[in-house]
Each structure stands twice: as C-alpha cells, then as structure tokens.
Amino acid sequence: MVQERIGRLLSLAYERIGSEKEPDALSRRYVKLAREMSSHYKVRLGRSEKHSFCKKCNSMLIPGKTCTVTLASSIGKVIYKCKCGAETGIFYK
Ligand SMILES: [Zn+2]
Known part of the structure; x- marks a missing residue:
C-alpha cells in the first residue's frame, strides 16, 4: 500500500539522521x-x-538536531525552525 511505503520512507529518513555522520543528502532523498x-x-x-x-x-x-523549537504560547503554536531557515508553525492542543 502506498501509504505504508510513504510511512516507511519517512521513518528511514528519520533513522538516517540519527545514525550517520552526514545524513542530510540521503535523508532528504527519502x-x-x-x-x-x-x-x-x-x-x-x-x-x-x-x-x-x-x-x-x-x-x-528533529528538535536539537536539525531544527530548534520555540513555543509561541500567545498564538498557541510550536515553531520549528529548520537549519535552512524555514519556519513551520504547528498548533498544539
Ligand atoms: Zn529546511
């Protein structure tokens, strides 16, 4: 099933970050x-x-590895700032 394969690719990408010295290229490919x-x-x-x-x-x-996490409690969001400078805001409950 496609959805499973996507999930597997993402978890592979996740594992790369933790296990390799220069994980970026392969991880990003996944x-x-x-x-x-x-x-x-x-x-x-x-x-x-x-x-x-x-x-x-x-x-x-991955907080502490590839991004930094800031809590913007006034707007109820967690801000993930990537190494490349892009920011993603995620609403939390
Ligand atoms: Zn980025």
Missing part, C-alpha cells in the same frame, strides 16, 4: 520520494507525517 509518492498517488500525509519534515529543504525536523 523525504523527497515520500512527498513525490504522496502527490503522485494523491495520498494525504498524516498530520504528524506532514509536520515531520521541512517543506523547503526536505530535511527531517
């Missing part, structure tokens, strides 16, 4: 593939999947 599959097959990514990578550079967003 994310790119997952995104291409999702748009090609018109499969929507889950909420957590959608927010697990940077939309600008396809890098996995």
